[in-house]
Amino acid sequence: DSHIQYERVGADVTMKCGSMDWDAAVTWMANGTDIDDSHLNGSYLILKNVDLTQSGQYFCYEGSSWHLKYQTILRVGVPPKEPVLMCRSNNYPKGFYCSWHLPSPTYIPNTFNISVIHGTREMVCEKDVFPKNRCHIRYLQLFSTVKYKVTLTVTNALGKNSTSLTFDEFAIVKPDPPESVVAKPVPNNPRRLEVSWQNPSSWPDPESFPLKFFLRYRPLILDQWQHVELSDGTSHTITDAYAGKEYIIQVAAKDNDIGTWSDWSVAVHATPWTEEPKHLTTEVQITETTSTSTSSFMPPPTTKICDKGAGVGSGAVAVCWTAGLVLAAYGVLFI
Amino acid sequence: MAAADTPSASLRHHDLCSRGIRLARKMRSDVTDLLDIYVEQQGLDASISVAAVEGVPAAAAERWAEQTGTQRLLDNLAAYRAFRVLLAQMLEEQREQLGDANGELGPALAAVLLQVSAFAYHLEELLELESRRTPAEEGSEPPAPPRLSLFEQKLRGLGVLRELAQWAVRSVRDLRQLAKHGPGSSAALGLADSQ
Numbered sequence: 323d324s325h326i327q328y329e330r331v332g333a334d335v336t337m338k339c340g341s342m343d344w345d346a347a348v349t350w351m352a353n354g355t356d357i358d359d360s361h362l363n364g365s366y367l368i369l370k371n372v373d374l375t376q377s378g379q380y381f382c383y384e385g386s387s388w389h390l391k392y393q394t395i396l397r398v399g400v401p402p403k404e405p406v407l408m409c410r411s412n413n414y415p416k417g418f419y420c421s422w423h424l425p426s427p428t429y430i431p432n433t434f435n436i437s438v439i440h441g442t443r444e445m446v447c448e449k450d451v452f453p454k455n456r457c458h459i460r461y462l463q464l465f466s467t468v469k470y471k472v473t474l475t476v477t478n479a480l481g482k483n484s485t486s487l488t489f490d491e492f493a494i495v496k497p498d499p500p501e502s503v504v505a506k507p508v509p510n511n512p513r514r515l516e517v518s519w520q521n522p523s524s525w526p527d528p529e530s531f532p533l534k535f536f537l538r539y540r541p542l543i544l545d546q547w548q549h550v551e552l553s554d555g556t557s558h559t560i561t562d563a564y565a566g567k568e569y570i571i572q573v574a575a576k577d578n579d580i581g582t583w584s585d586w587s588v589a590v591h592a593t594p595w596t597e598e599p600k601h602l603t604t605e606v607q608i609t610e611t612t613s614t615s616t617s618s619f620m621p622p623p624t625t626k627i628c629d630k631g632a633g634v635g636s637g638a639v640a641v642c643w644t645a646g647l648v649l650a651a652y653g654v655l656f657i
Numbered sequence: 658m659a660a661a662d663t664p665s666a667s668l669r670h671h672d673l674c675s676r677g678i679r680l681a682r683k684m685r686s687d688v689t690d691l692l693d694i695y696v697e698q699q700g701l702d703a704s705i706s707v708a709a710v711e712g713v714p715a716a717a718a719e720r721w722a723e724q725t726g727t728q729r730l731l732d733n734l735a736a737y738r739a740f741r742v743l744l745a746q747m748l749e750e751q752r753e754q755l756g757d758a759n760g761e762l763g764p765a766l767a768a769v770l771l772q773v774s775a776f777a778y779h780l781e782e783l784l785e786l787e788s789r790r791t792p793a794e795e796g797s798e799p800p801a802p803p804r805l806s807l808f809e810q811k812l813r814g815l816g817v818l819r820e821l822a823q824w825a826v827r828s829v830r831d832l833r834q835l836a837k838h839g840p841g842s843s844a845a846l847g848l849a850d851s852q
Binding site for chain 2: 415462463464465466467468469492529530531532578579580
């Protein structure tokens, strides 16, 4: 079995060829390549100021017989820096989870040990299968004023480091974002968009622990968001959208009474309803041809698009006025 | 129990639960403001830890989800009756220490005391609707406050207010469970899928 040897970046490493005498003739190889004599002190291999590229398998052979006398795996790395730890309850009141990572790699294996203390009680943090750097705790008590203390220790062959977090039950409550956000135009309403969403599936009991929501929306062409806070329900109708402009919409969630807002949901896009423009184009072309032969121009009393029988409500009035103005403008141009 | 099952009783139950939730949320908001005033006027560090205070009902509950509606009401009522006494004692101590120079603290304490009293009364109404006899308050005279140094008094007061803030949140949750299960549901468990 190969022996593994861990060394710090920048260290000087001396490898002995097993039980061979110092003055024995030997050959060292690393990762299938001979190591030249400049790195040898007798039969000892000397590696000065090692770096990550020198990790690998090292073999030592007796000079003439080429018997393998020693082998080792060299792993060059660094001790762990202070880990980054976060804890959050996205499934209140079931429990909370803690997750962690190292700010920079160590290049060698690390083990993580987490402890959770609540008052005098030590609680078990069950490691998740995936992701590996996470564990979860079930609440044994609710509404406690006693804080939780979570300590994470990371250890590798070159050293250890640790960090702690202290918090109370309410402070870490943060739901996942709302799901299935849908935004639709409202037929015959050029300034409305209907938005609906669902509670995050990770929130276990929205009936007993209801969420409130924050909706933000803006037309793509502007940077400024509009915000609406909604204390109940999972839908909202935007009534002040700019006609014909595409909107981007997002929703966030928070427990009604405790904790912080979720991240924003996935953004959805929608454009308010607009009336079909194809008749307008056809009528303008016909009228333009007619008006070039007159010296004064009067807009036609009615056009097909202003037919009251169309039953399109206030939108139709705006279209009629617009058509009239367009026609008048063409008339002026051709006088 | 039959009275609790009538449609009018259900409506009244729902109404009392809804109003109770609003009262509890308002109370929590005011207690949070009171805590800020208290910490500032008493010259305390807001992050200071306070050990469990004797005589202060702890809001912490194990197996909270499994409690019956009646148990929730009884626990809440016992707690707010205790807070009524504790806050009255705190108010008296403030007046003795500061006299008329009570500043914001005295009126804020008095306002919360009023809300606590009102909430306790509200809970009694709910219990009566559940056709439960409202338990009598123990003794006619409140127990004498423990003899403490001024600093210990301040810490005790902090502990009282923090626990009251927790209770206000718990009460909102308890009343929602109550509303969910309807009147006369003392046999029905307040079991949420959550625990």
